[in-house]
Amino acid sequence: MDWGSFGTVRVGHATRKLSVFVMVLGWSRAFYARFTLDQQMESFLRGHVEAFAYFGGAPRVLLYDNLKSVVLDRVGEHVRFHPRILDLAGHHHFEPRPCAPYRGNEKGKVERVIQYLRHSFFAARRFSSVADLNAQLHEWLAETALARIRPTDEERRTVRACLDVERPLLVPLPEHRFDCEQRQPVRSGKRPYVRFDGNDYSIPHELVRKPLTLLASETVVRIVDGDAEVARHERSYDKRQVIEDPGHIEALAAKKKQARELRGRDRLRATCPHADAFLAALAERNERLTHNTTRLVRLLDQYGAETLDAALAEALDKGAIGAAAVAHLCDRRHRAGGKPPAIDLVLSDDPRVQTTTVIPHDPATYDALTDDEDHPHD
Numbered sequence: 001m002d003w004g005s006f007g008t009v010r011v012g013h014a015t016r017k018l019s020v021f022v023m024v025l026g027w028s029r030a031f032y033a034r035f036t037l038d039q040q041m042e043s044f045l046r047g048h049v050e051a052f053a054y055f056g057g058a059p060r061v062l063l064y065d066n067l068k069s070v071v072l073d074r075v076g077e078h079v080r081f082h083p084r085i086l087d088l089a090g091h092h093h094f095e096p097r098p099c100a101p102y103r104g105n106e107k108g109k110v111e112r113v114i115q116y117l118r119h120s121f122f123a124a125r126r127f128s129s130v131a132d133l134n135a136q137l138h139e140w141l142a143e144t145a146l147a148r149i150r151p152t153d154e155e156r157r158t159v160r161a162c163l164d165v166e167r168p169l170l171v172p173l174p175e176h177r178f179d180c181e182q183r184q185p186v187r188s189g190k191r192p193y194v195r196f197d198g199n200d201y202s203i204p205h206e207l208v209r210k211p212l213t214l215l216a217s218e219t220v221v222r223i224v225d226g227d228a229e230v231a232r233h234e235r236s237y238d239k240r241q242v243i244e245d246p247g248h249i250e251a252l253a254a255k256k257k258q259a260r261e262l263r264g265r266d267r268l269r270a271t272c273p274h275a276d277a278f279l280a281a282l283a284e285r286n287e288r289l290t291h292n293t294t295r296l297v298r299l300l301d302q303y304g305a306e307t308l309d310a311a312l313a314e315a316l317d318k319g320a321i322g323a324a325a326v327a328h329l330c331d332r333r334h335r336a337g338g339k340p341p342a343i344d345l346v347l348s349d350d351p352r353v354q355t356t357t358v359i360p361h362d363p364a365t366y367d368a369l370t371d372d373e374d375h376p377h378d
Contacts (some may be wrong), residue, residue: 012238021047057170
């Protein structure tokens with residue numbers, strides 16, 4: 001088994017290294033290959049599992065170059081293997097065997113296959129994604145690679161015919177598939193997102209800052225809390241992307257809306273002495289408290305507490321119980337004072353925008369720029 005490097009590919013805004021995992025059966029020369037966007041341990045293990053399924057069993061011995069995914073340390077013939085490769089070997093009952101150092105001839109079969117792939121399959125090949133490239137590769141393996149004549153075979157048998165002879169000698173596949181998911185602990189910051197491989201994935205807002213576990217396959221990213229799956233997303237190989245579950249955003253928006261409503265009533269009561277009586281009058285008339293409160297808070301932001309409280313008092317006195325009537329009274333008082341008309345601030349419904357704090361600045365600072373008589377404007 002070995003890796004081959006095939007340059008880079010663009011995925012959105014990211015540049016990813018394109019690699020190919022190759023495993024060759026030493027006698028029949030049948031081989032399995034798959035392209036990946038990394039050479040991480042999970043891709044390495046997944047390549048083995050897919051290759052064993054393709055061959056219909058596992059070989060009894062696997063020969064490796066001295067990869068860090070296999071050999072963590074070596075002194076002469078004494079080898080310390082990576083624990084994950086030992087887990088895989090125990091699951092499929094094969095012996096991992098590293099090549100002797102500086103013995104390039106020991107892995108000639110796999111290196112020739114990589115060159116065969118490079119020149120006979122990959123050269124000038126067009127593909128839209130790695131999934132598309134692998135689909136083309138698997139078709140090519142069946143139609144071309146297995147149809148070639150086995151090297152040095154005196155009977156001129158095809159690789160496919162030799163694989164049929166070799167397959168019964170392989171170790172049968174176990175009942176359960178080996179788990180190749182990448183697993184890592186994660187914890188969000190203030191925002192309900194966890195970061196993985198350069199991208200942010202949403203989680204339920206109630207799990208913010210709680211320790212969770214992220215499980216990543218080749219196509220799916222899952223976040224679990226103990227044994228319970230709390231989020232599932234399609235994996236992105238782009239960079240700096242925000243991948244969201246609409247349900248997470250809707251739940252967050254509902255919570256923020258409820259909190260805003262409660263804060264809005266508290267603001268009205270704290271700044272406008274007549275607000276309590278007005279809200280009580282709304283309740284007596286069975287008016288929609290949420291709608292009216294939201295509009296009154298908006299009027300508070302537009303006209304200020306003094307104008308709004310005077311309008312509330314006038315509305316109570318006239319029996320005009322409703323936010324629309326208060327808005328009319330505020331506008332009339334505003335105009336009577338010779339002030340410019342108030343303009344609504346329109347914001348997105350996204351809770352991340354709604355909850356952003358903006359510090360207002362006095363625009364009079366800009367007027368001072370025109371007061372310098374020594375530097376008049378053109």
